[in-house]
Amino acid sequence: MSDKDPSKLRPNRPKLALHVPEPPFRPGDTPDFSSLKIPAAGSAPRPDVAAPATETHPLTTHLVRVLGDDHKAVGPWDPKLDPDTLRKMLRDMVTVRIFDDRMYRAQRQGKTSFYMKCTGEEAIAVAAAAALDREDMHFPTYRQQGLLVARGYPLIEMMCQIYSNKGDKLQGRQLPVMYSDKAHGFFSISGNLGTQFPQAVGWAMGAAIKGDSRIAMGWTGEGATAEGDFHSALTFATVYNAPVILAIVNNQWAISSFSGIAGGEHATFAQRALGYGVAGMRVDGNDALAVFAAVRWASDRARSNLGPTLIEFFTYRAEGHSTSDDPSGYRPVNEAKAWPLGDPIERLKAHLTTIGEWDEERHAALLEEAAAEVRAAQREAERKGTLTSASIDFPQDVRTMFNDVFEEMPWHLKEQQQAMVDELEAKRRWPS
Amino acid sequence: MAVMNMIQALNSAHDVMLGRDENIVVLGEDVGYFGGVFRVTEGLQKKYGTTRVFDTPIAENGIIATAIGMAAYGLRPIAEIQFTDYIYPAYDQIVSEASRLRYRTAGEWSVPMVIRSPYGGGIFGGQTHSQSTEALFAHVAGVKTVIPSTPYDAKGLLIAAIEDNDPVLFFEPKRIYNGPFDGFFDRPLTPWAKHPASEVPEGYYSIPIGKASVVRAGEDVTILCYGTMVHVTLATVRELGIDAEVIDLRTIVPLDIETIEQSVQKTGRCVVVHEATRTNGFGAELAALVQERCFYHLEAPVQRATGFDTPYPHSLEWAYFPGPVRIGTALKKALEV
Numbered sequence A: 001m002s003d004k005d006p007s008k009l010r011p012n013r014p015k016l017a018l019h020v021p022e023p024p025f026r027p028g029d030t031p032d033f034s035s036l037k038i039p040a041a042g043s044a045p046r047p048d049v050a051a052p053a054t055e056t057h058p059l060t061t062h063l064v065r066v067l068g069d070d071h072k073a074v075g076p077w078d079p080k081l082d083p084d085t086l087r088k089m090l091r092d093m094v095t096v097r098i099f100d101d102r103m104y105r106a107q108r109q110g111k112t113s114f115y116m117k118c119t120g121e122e123a124i125a126v127a128a129a130a131a132l133d134r135e136d137m138h139f140p141t142y143r144q145q146g147l148l149v150a151r152g153y154p155l156i157e158m159m160c161q162i163y164s165n166k167g168d169k170l171q172g173r174q175l176p177v178m179y180s181d182k183a184h185g186f187f188s189i190s191g192n193l194g195t196q197f198p199q200a201v202g203w204a205m206g207a208a209i210k211g212d213s214r215i216a217m218g219w220t221g222e223g224a225t226a227e228g229d230f231h232s233a234l235t236f237a238t239v240y241n242a243p244v245i246l247a248i249v250n251n252q253w254a255i256s257s258f259s260g261i262a263g264g265e266h267a268t269f270a271q272r273a274l275g276y277g278v279a280g281m282r283v284d285g286n287d288a289l290a291v292f293a294a295v296r297w298a299s300d301r302a303r304s305n306l307g308p309t310l311i312e313f314f315t316y317r318a319e320g321h322s323t324s325d326d327p328s329g330y331r332p333v334n335e336a337k338a339w340p341l342g343d344p345i346e347r348l349k350a351h352l353t354t355i356g357e358w359d360e361e362r363h364a365a366l367l368e369e370a371a372a373e374v375r376a377a378q379r380e381a382e383r384k385g386t387l388t389s390a391s392i393d394f395p396q397d398v399r400t401m402f403n404d405v406f407e408e409m410p411w412h413l414k415e416q417q418q419a420m421v422d423e424l425e426a427k428r429r430w431p432s
Numbered sequence B: 001m002a003v004m005n006m007i008q009a010l011n012s013a014h015d016v017m018l019g020r021d022e023n024i025v026v027l028g029e030d031v032g033y034f035g036g037v038f039r040v041t042e043g044l045q046k047k048y049g050t051t052r053v054f055d056t057p058i059a060e061n062g063i064i065a066t067a068i069g070m071a072a073y074g075l076r077p078i079a080e081i082q083f084t085d086y087i088y089p090a091y092d093q094i095v096s097e098a099s100r101l102r103y104r105t106a107g108e109w110s111v112p113m114v115i116r117s118p119y120g121g122g123i124f125g126g127q128t129h130s131q132s133t134e135a136l137f138a139h140v141a142g143v144k145t146v147i148p149s150t151p152y153d154a155k156g157l158l159i160a161a162i163e164d165n166d167p168v169l170f171f172e173p174k175r176i177y178n179g180p181f182d183g184f185f186d187r188p189l190t191p192w193a194k195h196p197a198s199e200v201p202e203g204y205y206s207i208p209i210g211k212a213s214v215v216r217a218g219e220d221v222t223i224l225c226y227g228t229m230v231h232v233t234l235a236t237v238r239e240l241g242i243d244a245e246v247i248d249l250r251t252i253v254p255l256d257i258e259t260i261e262q263s264v265q266k267t268g269r270c271v272v273v274h275e276a277t278r279t280n281g282f283g284a285e286l287a288a289l290v291q292e293r294c295f296y297h298l299e300a301p302v303q304r305a306t307g308f309d310t311p312y313p314h315s316l317e318w319a320y321f322p323g324p325v326r327i328g329t330a331l332k333k334a335l336e337v
Helices: A053-060 A083-108 A122-131 A145-150 A155-163 A196-209 A228-239 A272-276 A288-303 A344-354 A360-383 A398-402 A411-429 B006-020 B044-048 B060-073 B088-098 B134-138 B151-163 B228-240 B257-267 B282-297 B324-336
Strands: A137-139 A216-221 A244-250 A279-284 A309-314 B024-028 B053-055 B076-080 B114-119 B144-146 B168-173 B213-216 B221-225 B244-248 B251-253 B270-273 B303-305
Touching (some): A053 A272, A083 A155, A083 A344, A083 A360, A122 A145, A122 A244, A122 A288, A137 A196, A137 B060, A145 A155, A155 A360, A196 A216, A196 A244, A196 B060, A228 A244, A228 B060, A228 B088, A244 A288, A272 A279, A288 A309, A288 A344, A398 A411, B006 B024, B006 B151, B044 B053, B060 B076, B114 B151, B134 B144, B134 B251, B134 B282, B144 B151, B213 B228, B221 B257, B221 B324, B228 B324, B244 B257, B257 B282, B270 B282, B270 B324, B303 B324
Parallel strands (some): A137 A216, A216 A244, A244 A309, A279 A309, B024 B076, B076 B114, B114 B168, B221 B244, B221 B270, B270 B303
Antiparallel strands (some): B144 B251, B213 B244
C-alpha cells in the first residue's frame, strides 16, 4: 500500500461508493407498497413432489398463494382442506393472538421481564403444525408459539415459563418465550439467532441414519439468514440430502433493520435455494392455506428421501420485535395496516365465511371462548406465582441454580452451591 | 495387550465403542474414507459404513451444530475438529448451545457428544496448527475438558468421554501422537513402544474423567501439568535431579482438586506448566486454587511455566515452547525461597 493519499492515486477512475441499504419508508412517511409485485392467488405452478429442485426454482421469485381477493381457494396449491381442519387452524390462530395480547399486558403489568408477540404471523406456525405429523420435530425461533398452541401444549405451561414461576418446567432458567418441550416436538429455543437451523439438519440426519420416518423443520427469521449457521444448514442439508424443511420467516424487520440489511434487496431469501441445489419457494405467509400446502409438499418430499426444501414465508411483523422495542422509532406506525397481504386471521375467517362454514356469530363465540380459555389459564398460572411476585427471595429454590450444568454435580459446583446458600443467609442478616 | 502409539490407541477406542453402541457416529473433515489427517479414524468407515463414519464439509460450526442435532435426536456423535485452531467457528455452538442445553431445558435434552481435536504445538504447524485452547473452554459452564498424555490414558479417557452424557472436549496433544517428548526438539524422537503406557488393552476399558494421575511421586515440589508437558516436565526433573511430584491432571474440568491439595500440602511448593499462552491460562486458575486452599502450606509463591502471550510463531516455535529450561527456571524460583 502506498503512503500516497489514495484519492489521488488514480484520479481518472470513478470514486468508489459504499451502499448502505435504507428501507423505503421511515417514520412520518406514508407507506406505499403498490410497487410490491403480488402475484394473483392460484397463479403459481405446483411442481410434482418428486420434481428436480430446479423445477421449483421459478417459485423462489413467485409467491405461492391460494386465497384470492374473493376469499376463495384457487389454483394447484389449494390443499382442499376439510372445514374442520380450517376451523381448527382459525381457532389456533385466534388463540395465539389473544394469548400474545394477554402476555404482552402481563409484561406491562410487571409480572414478567419480557415478551414477544407474533402478531400478523400466526398463520405460518399454525398451518405448518397442521401440515406436519405430530411426531415431526421443530427447531423453532421465538416467534413460533403457534406450533405449541396448534399441537395442544397447555397454555398454562407456556405461561408458567413466561412467569418463570414455580410451575415452570424449565425452572426459571430461560428468558420468557424460550420454550422447550420434547413431547410436543418443540426443540429448546436459543436466544442466539440461527443456531437451531443447522441443528435441525443434524436431527434430520440422525433420523436418516436411523431409517426413521420422522422429519425435522428448522426455522429462522430473514435477519438471521446472514449468520454463518444459515449457510452451514443449507450446505449440510444438500450434501446429505437431509429430510428437513428449512423455513425463513421473512417478516421484513429484524428489530430495526429492514430485510435489505440481511441481503434482501437484490434477491429473495428463497432464491438462496438455487446456489445449494435444493428445492425452494416463496409463499404468502399470511395465507394459511398456502402455508399448509407448501409445508405439506415439502414434507412429502422429505419423507420420500427427495431432499430438503427452503421455504420463504413472506409476511410482516405487525408489532414490535419484543416488549423492549418501539417500532415507531424506525418505521411508519401505520405500515402494518398498509401491508398488502392483509391479516392472516381475517383472511382465513373470510374464506371460511365465503364457503359457508363460518359466520360472525360463530366468530364472536370463538373469540369469547378463546379469551376465556386464556384467562382461565392465566389465573391458574398466576397461582404458581409470577417472576416478580415471589415474597421470599426468588421464585425458585436457589440451590436448583446449580443443577443440570452437568448430569452429575462436580465438587466445584457443590462448593459454589453451598456458598450461595450461605450468601442468602448472610443477606438476611445484612449488614451485620 | 498390544503396543500402540496414541493414534492407534484412539483408533482402538473408536473401534471398541462403534462396535458396542450403534448410536455412536463419527463425523468430521477427512475422517471417512481417508481416515483423518492424523489417521485416528483409519479403517473405521470401511468397518462400520458410511452412515456411521463420514466426511463433513469444511464448516466447523456446521459440524458441531449438526452433531448437537444428532445428539438431540438420540445419537452419540464423536465430532473431529481437524486442528483445535479451527474450532472458533464452532465456538457459539459449543458455548451457547451444547454446553447449555441440559441446563436451559432442566434436563429435558442433553448433548452426549465428544469433540476430539488435535492440539498443541511442536510440529512446526505455525500459528494455525499449534494452539492450545483449553482455557477458552474451561471458562465455560457445562463442558468437560480432557487432555490425555499417553496411549493408555488416551484410549481409556476417550471411552469415558464417549460414555459421558455431557459434551466433552477431548484435546489430543499432537506432538506426542507418535512418541513421548522430552522437550528437546533436537534430540532423536523416542517411539511410544519404549514407554510402558504404550501397553494398551485391545478391548474395552475406561478411565474416569475428573481423576488426575500422580506420574512421579516426590517430596520437594508439586508440578501440575497435562498433555505434552507431562513428558517435558518428567524429563526436566530427571535431568535436573529434582525430587518433584508430577501430577498429570488428565481432566481440567472437572478438576481433581483432592489430588492437587494432598500433594501441595505435602511438598509446600507448586509449579504449573502449560503450553498455552500465559495470561488467563488454565495455570492462573490452578495457581488461584492452590493459594486459596493450600496457602498455609506454601513455602514459596506458585510459579508458572507457560507459552508466551504471542501467537505461536512458525520459525521461532522452539523459542515459544515452554521447554525444560523454562520449566527449570520456574522450579528454581519455587525451590529457592
